[in-house]
Structure formats: C-alpha cells, structure tokens
Amino acid sequence: MIYGADVAILLTLAGIIFVLTYLKKWKWLWREWLTTVDHKKIGIMYMLSSLLMLFRGGVDALLMRMQLAFPQWHFLDSNHYNEIFTTHGTIMILFMAMPLMFAFFNIVVPLQIGARDVAYPFLNAVSFWLFFFGAMLFNLSFVIGGSPDAGWLSYPPLSGMQFSPGPGQDFYIWGIQISGIGSLASGINFIMTILKMRAPGMKLMHMPLFTWSVLASCIIIIFAFPVLTVTLALLFIDRFFDGHLFTMTGGGNPMMYINLIWMWGHPEVYIVVLPAFGIFSEIVATFSQKKIFGYKSMVFSMMIISVLSYFTWVHHFFTMGAGANVNVFFAITTMAIGIPTGVKVFNWLFTMFRGRIQMTQPMLWTIAFIPCFVVGGATGVMLSAAPADYQYHNSYFLVAHFHQVLIGGVVFGFFAGLYYWWPKMFGFKLNDRLGKWAFWTWNIGFYVCFMPQYALGFMGMTRRIYTYDFDMGWGPLNVISTVGAFFMGIGFIFQAWQILHGIKYGERDVTGDPWNGRTLEWSIPSPPPHYNFAVIPTVTGQDAWWTIKEERKKKKAKETATFSPIHMPKNSGIPFIMSVFWFIAGFGLTFHWVWMAIFGLTGVGACLLARSFQYNSDYYIPVDEIRHTEDSVGRVG
Amino acid sequence: MAYATAHHEEHHDEHDEGIKVIGFWLFLVTDCILFGALFATYAVLVNHTAGGLTGKEFFEVPGFVSETFILLTSSFTSGLAVLSMHKGKIKPLIGWLIVTLLLGMCFVGLEIHEFQTMVHEGATISTSAFFTAFYTIVSTHGLHVSVGIIWMISITIQLKRYGITSVTKRKVTIISLYWHFLDAVWIFLYTVVYLMGVM
C-alpha cells in the first residue's frame, strides 16, 4: 500500500511539473505566488495546503477505522497502525487546523479592520513558507525513512534514541519546529496588525468579534509556542547529542517532557477554537440580521479564556502521579474555563432569538456546532474531575471527547468560515444543494462515528490499540463507528465536488456583499483589489459596514472619493528561498548529516543578512492605476 | 501592474519604524518564555546527577564572574552607542558598537573555553541529566549572543554605508534592546546556575 501511495505522489508531482512547463507558467508562479507578500494570496495558499492535508489526515482516519472495524483484523499491522495514528493527529492539528486558521487570519483580519495589509508583510510570507516546508519535511517521512510512530506528541522514552532509532522522530521534530517558527511569527504579526493598523476611528471595542478572537488566539500563540520550541529542541538534544533529559538512565525524567509539551498543548487547542468562536459570532449576527448580543461579554470571555487556558495543562496527565494537591488545583482551573465558554453559547442563542434567521450554509454549520460542541464540552467537564479521570484517561471516552470538541467546534467553525468568506476570496458562492448533502453526511457521520466511542470508553476500550479480542464485546460499536467515519469521508467528497462545480458553474457575485454583511470586508469588491481599500474608511462604531450602508440609504448625494498614491511592499523571493534552506537543514538534522545541516543553516543566515541589507523594499501605486482598477469593478471614484 | 518609481527611506515615518520596535518587544517577551521553559527544566533536573559529578566541582568563580562583568560592561557600552546615535554622532556610535561586539566575542570565547575545560575533565552533555540541562541553557544564551554579534557587525556596516537615518536608527534601537535583554537573561543564569551551583 505504501509503495502504491509513493507512486501516486511521484506521478502527481510529475503531472504538476508537466502542466506548469506546458502552459509556460513558471514565471507566473514565481511572480504571483512564490514571492508574494499579499496577505490575501498568502491566505489562499494556507487554505489550499490545509485542504490537501485534510485529505491526507482523513485518509489516515479511514485506514484506522477500517483496521478497527472487526476484532483481530489485520488490515494494518501494529507498526503501520502506530504510524498512522501518529501522522493523523500531527497532521490534523498542526498541518490542517493551524494553517486553515492562519488562512482566515490572513484573508479576513486586514479587511475587517480597514487595513491594506498586515503589520509585517514580508514576515507574513516567511511564516507561510516555513509552514509549507515544515509540512513538506514531515510528509516526506512517508516516502523516505519512515513516519514517526510514537503518537502525535511523541512522548519519551518511546520517542528517544533507544526505542526510536530511525529518522521518523527527527522528521517529526524538525517538521513541527520549522513550522512552529512560522506560527510564532504570525502571532506577533497579527497582534501588531490589530493593535496598530486599524482604520481611523475604529477603537478596540468597535472591532468585529472575529478580529477580537484573532487577537485572543495570537496572545496565546506567542506565550505557548516558545515552550513547544524548547520541548522539541530538548528531545532532539537527547536524540542527537546523547543527552539525558528524558531518558530512563543518567538521571533523566521523561515526565518532564510530558509536563512541558502539555504546557504548550493545552493552550494550542484554545488557539484553534477561539477563532472558530469568532467566526460563529460573525455568522450568527449576519444571518440573524441582528447585532450580536452581549458584545462586551463576548470580548471579555475570549480574553479570559486566552489567559486561563495557560493554567489548566495538568489535566492531560492527572494519572501521572503529581499528587492530589496538584490535581485538585488543575481540576478547578479546568472547570473554570468552561464558564466563559458558556457565556458565549448563551450570547449566540440570545442573538438568534427574535432575529430573522436565514438558513444559509454558514448558518447551518453554526447551528450544528452549538449542540455538538456543548456536549463535547460537557464531557470535558466530566474528564476534569481528576478522580473520575483515572477511569476515563486514554480510553475511547477521551478520544470521543476531543474529537467532538475539535470537529464540532474547530472543524465545523472553519467550514462555516469557508462557506461564509468563499465569495469574498473568489467572487462566487458555493453551491447550496451540494452543500446540504455535504452538511448532512458530515453531521450524521460525525455522530454515528463518535457517539459509540463514548460507550466503548465505558466498556474499557483503550486508545491506540490496533486490534482487540472477539470476547471484549467491542465489535458491534466499532463497526458502527467505522460506518460513521466513511460518511464523513463522503461529506468531504461532496465539498470537493462543490468547489469544482463552483469553479465551472458558479454565479459571479459583482456586489462584493452577497450576504448583506455587517463588517468592512463586505464593503470592497470580490475578490478584493491588490490594495484592498482605495480609500481607507473612517469608522464610528461597531458593525462599521452596516452603519455605512444605513447612512447611504438616508443620504442621496453620491460620495466622491479622492485618491492618493498607495504605499505597498514589494514582492520578495527571500521567504521562499530561506524556507528551502530550512528544509535542507531539517533534512540534514533528521538524518544526522551535519554537513547538510550546516549548509542549510548557513543559507538561512545568508538570507537573513540579505534581507537586513535590503533598503529598497516598497513602492507606490499611482492614482490613475487605482482609479482604473476601481472603475473596472464598477466602483466609481 | 505598473510600479511607480520607488521612494526610499525618506518616506519611512515614525509609524513604520515605531511599529517594528514594539513588534520586537513582543518577540523579546516570547524569548523570555523560551528561557523560562529552559530554566524550569534546569530547576527540575538540577539535582539529577545520577550519583556522579556535580556542577560545584566544575564551576570556576573567576571564569563566570569575568563573563558576567564583560557582558554587563558590553550592555553599558551598547547604551553609550545609542546615546551617541540620538546626538547624531556617527563616529562614537560605530565606535561603541564595535567595543560592544568585541566584548561580546570575549564573552563567547570565555564560555567556549569553559566548556572545553569541562569536557576535558569529564563533564560532557551526556554525563547526566544535570549536565545536559546545564549545557543546553548556557549554550542557548551563548548562541543568542553569537547571533547578536553577527547582527551587530551587519548593522555597523549599514551605518557606514547609509549613515544615521530613521531606518538605521530603528535597527540600532532594536539590536540594543536585544543586547540588554541578553544581559538580563544572563543575570538569572549567573544567579540560578552559577551562584546556586557553588553554594
């Protein structure tokens, strides 16, 4: 099976190279995409990468469910199964959810705050290409050397040199490490963008809730990712330099790794869920045709969650033996964090109450999210009772819980966001009929797959086992669960079909505002021009675009806009090239080829110096070009 | 797409440069977290010597005290460089930057010497959890200093080429923040690793 996949990958690569050469599109690729610093294009690249990774992670899931469908089946052997659950988890969280989240940050935030780009466009490109090449490095392990197989968090001593001597673990370490630098940089970038680049008059308490959610998420990112960087580096030091931080001998303590990795790991899940909450706030308000209920409490709850998320991490290892006092403290903090989340759920419901609801695709996913996530959150509270967790820990109860909050919360949220902002990015909506099929198969599939898993957990089935005995009685529920998984797969196929269908037959939206939206991104054409806003709007309150529209209805006079030259950053090849050097360094470090690692890191340094010496990095768009662009999309100057 | 004639540094206003300085402060805070995690690891593993060699046998007071004073002085001289910059005096600015980076090189040299001695006497990164933690945290700081030295050299060259402009001012401000930050981290290394190690 692996050989078959390798062949498929090579053929696809060859196909892409052939098409690009045949259509003479290499220069175009370099000029328009590989060297771009435009947040909108970077966002689209993040999105495409994450959807490809969703495919791989999903295939991993289906393979696992196939293996578990029947007792004592050997569709996959144990080694292969371990590799698959490891890559499934790593890909879904780090190479699917994170980049999709960054896609939304990039595409939406500057538009919502009335800005022309992010605070550091060059750094933004660096972030994307570091993610891309980090993901490439991780994915390469499938083809060369062997995938990691110690779980998505790679606990030592299993992930140490003694028990995992091959390159799989190093691919894991460097793929995530390189990608992680990009994430940290994005965290800094978006905080500064939101704090310093808002349109005049847009105070913090006027910002759209999605933008607030991005701010809250980025605050967590900058405080959590350095811990991940350290933890992975320490594991590598043990492996490469024969250190003894996490080994069983030499005074090492593997549990310190678990402590450190979850210090990052818990905030990480809030990093991905907060933007989903932000997306829901936008959608609920827009499609209830009502201002969001409780804006202030929405803001405070997100900021509280972002700080509190940092104080709950031990609940991932209640059973490690830290003692009752430690467990009690962290059980309480874990329960506490459910409170601000509850506030948000009530606010969404109160927004819908007495609103004029439009059941568009984004709204469908939002309504499905609410019960799903609430149940998932409730099982989380069950898990947070430390003594009870001694029964639930690492059983299928846990597996069901985290999939429910991740899929019901994060994935549904990002799907809703995709449907909502797709017309802004590409100028056409995705087909409704196919969308309904996708929605129902995903939802039915989800419940059929994961509800039995709660029961399986109670029946004693532990996670990460590749098969089980006939007389455990787990067979029937596992079969049902597998059927559900395949339904979700069918849902994904419908979505892929929607995209292809839309490209061919999608109705062009020329208004830029297909949903009668409330926030500034809907005030510009779809897709937006390079510079976003020909004239930066002045903002007076929340729901800025709604206010502008209301005022335009009252005023009859046509506004004339005066244009001035727009200051924009130039494209650059350095982010791409530097990331290639990082890839080379990572590859060298993975196989312990020091010469290659030094070559790669020297290349990185050279790129940084080249950037430091670059003093000519921006330009101005002249007024007549702005006028021409605006005219061509029907906006009169 | 037509590109207008590029306008250079004259148009880089306070907002463009100021936003880069605050962004760098944010980066420094993330670096604090990085060192925090390393200190936590060190603190947890400091007594895990596997019944063997301890730090006390190897830490030499003259060595780490000199390193401390050299780094502290270099932090002071980087401040003098920034003062000259605000007075518009490019020669002392470049002069003090060169003094700073030379002191930085002395610091790194002393540290390498210290490591070589320790390895020679049998305390390597593989000796025990304690030593892995020690070498890791001290080298991370040393690597940061080394990167800073190369960075400072590159800025000195840019100053020679372009003089004091709003852009080079911002670059000097940022690297001096970085340099002071590294001295601040060293204060804790000095205290937690060395002083507590010889107690």
Place this chain on the structure above:
Amino acid sequence: MENHGSLKAYTIGFIFSIILTVIPLMLVLKHVFAKNILLASILGMAVLQFFIQLFFFMHIKDGEKPRYNVMALILGIVFVITIVAGSIWIMTFNSQVQ
C-alpha cells in the same frame, strides 16, 4: 522613538548592576546566611538587577501609549513564573517516587 535616556542614567544603572552582582557573590562565597535566606536574597537581587536593566537601559517607561510592551512583559513574567514554579511544584513528586 522618545527613549533617549542620558549618560547619567546609564552610568547609575551600570554601577547599581555591578553592586547587585558583587553582593550576591560575596554572600555566597562567604556563606553568610543559611541556605534558604541566601537563596531568597540572591534571587531578590537578581530580580532587582533585572528591573535596573529594564528601566535604566531598556527605557521601558518611555514609549508611546498605550504601553503594549509593558502589558506584554507583565503577562510574560506571570507566565514565566507559572512555568518555572508550576514545573517545580508538579515535578516534586518525583523525589518521592524515585
């Protein structure tokens, strides 16, 4: 950027830093206090010297409002304390479990 400072400020900072480096050294080498008090004093002086760097060298008080760098630093310090103290607390069981 208004963070100018003066020769006087830098020199005072430098001298105080030297003092705060020498005193803990003397305390440790001469075994002046009992272990816990010694630990507390040298750590306290390290924190003081850290603030000297922050105020006299890094000019954290200058800079335009809102002071996002100060807010970030405070939150960062809170998290660093959580990471270090939290880890020590959580991992102390290990000394019993050995």
